[in-house]
Amino acid sequence: GFNLDNYHRLGEIYNWMDYLSKKYPQLVSVETIGYSYERRPIKVAKISSGKPGAKAVFIDGGIHAREWVSTATVVYILNELVENRSRLPSYMANLDFYILPVFNPDGYEYTHTTNRLWRKNRSKNSGRCIGTDLNRNFDAHFGGEGTSDYSCDETYRGPQAFSEPETKAVSKYILGLKQKLSAYIAFHSYSQLILLPYAYGYKAYPKDYKELEMIGKNAALAIRKSDGEVYNVGTPGDVLYPAAGGAYDWVKETVGVKYTFTYELRDTGLHGFILPARLIRPTAREAFEGVKVMVEAAVRRK
Ligand code: 0X9
Ligand code: ZN
Numbered sequence: 001g002f003n004l005d006n007y008h009r010l011g012e013i014y015n016w017m018d019y020l021s022k023k024y025p026q027l028v029s030v031e032t033i034g035y036s037y038e039r040r041p042i043k044v045a046k047i048s049s050g051k052p053g054a055k056a057v058f059i060d061g062g063i064h065a066r067e068w069v070s071t072a073t074v075v076y077i078l079n080e081l082v083e084n085r086s087r088l089p090s091y092m093a094n095l096d097f098y099i100l101p102v103f104n105p106d107g108y109e110y111t112h113t114t115n116r117l118w119r120k121n122r123s124k125n126s127g128r129c130i131g132t133d134l135n136r137n138f139d140a141h142f143g144g145e146g147t148s149d150y151s152c153d154e155t156y157r158g159p160q161a162f163s164e165p166e167t168k169a170v171s172k173y174i175l176g177l178k179q180k181l182s183a184y185i186a187f188h189s190y191s192q193l194i195l196l197p198y199a200y201g202y203k204a205y206p207k208d209y210k211e212l213e214m215i216g217k218n219a220a221l222a223i224r225k226s227d228g229e230v231y232n233v234g235t236p237g238d239v240l241y242p243a244a245g246g247a248y249d250w251v252k253e254t255v256g257v258k259y260t261f262t263y264e265l266r267d268t269g270l271h272g273f274i275l276p277a278r279l280i281r282p283t284a285r286e287a288f289e290g291v292k293v294m295v296e297a298a299v300r301r302k
Helices: 010-023 068-083 105-113 165-176 209-227 247-255 277-301
Strands: 028-035 041-047 056-060 096-100 181-189 193-195 232-234 259-265
Touching (some): 010 028, 010 041, 010 068, 028 165, 056 068, 056 277, 068 181, 068 259, 068 277, 181 247, 181 277, 209 259, 259 277
Parallel strands (some): 056 096, 056 181, 181 259, 193 232
Antiparallel strands (some): 041 096, 193 259
């Protein structure tokens, strides 16, 4: 099978996704939802419960190229949903899942070939430098706190909301799922945080903040019970820094999905983005414990 204890190139991940769809044609289908700036496909795996009218959960990783463990964790989750399906709780088996392991394929490949610490996509701006921060490019308080209009900055937001082919493709696809989508979960690294909406400013809380906070804290508790790792919970403005134009703000505010969360995975800074491959499995395992708590809460209350 696929080696879950290593980081993989884009082509290996895509070949494995295609293999799963051939091995389990009733369960898994792979869709190219669009193309990156450099024309690489953006692939989503759909896991079908087979239940008509099933609710759905969307999970992504790799919007920031150097955050390899986010992609590896989403790969692990996809593997659990498919290859270890018999172990899933029924509230998981009754849902459809949309799994996007590599949101930013050009950036991801660039971190393998050229610059391990690249973050943005690879689009050529009218400005001086290459790359837009895709997690500042969503139409959610675009241009607000924690974003830059200078193309050389790591948080460059792009010329306008959804200027980038990657955010255009993913946002359009998510809008198409609006009627069935119960939850959206994004994976990043690092810092060991469970981030709650909204990210766009200081003191930017949705009306249902207390409910989301309770779920986030329960997810963190499940992680701590599983292996002792500590994840802190709060809005980016409270526990990190505000960041407007991000994916989960847009999915909650504009698409209207109530349950949106973002994980910052391991570690807390010893290795940072260059997390050793031996830590993929423990990181992904604990994250999956948190995901189960979030998904159960979302389906129970909706
Ligand atoms: O800055 C970011 O985009 C995230 N941190 S990271 O170190 N992984 O780059 C925080 C994202 C907060 N969420 C949103 N703004 N949607
Ligand atoms: Zn990130």
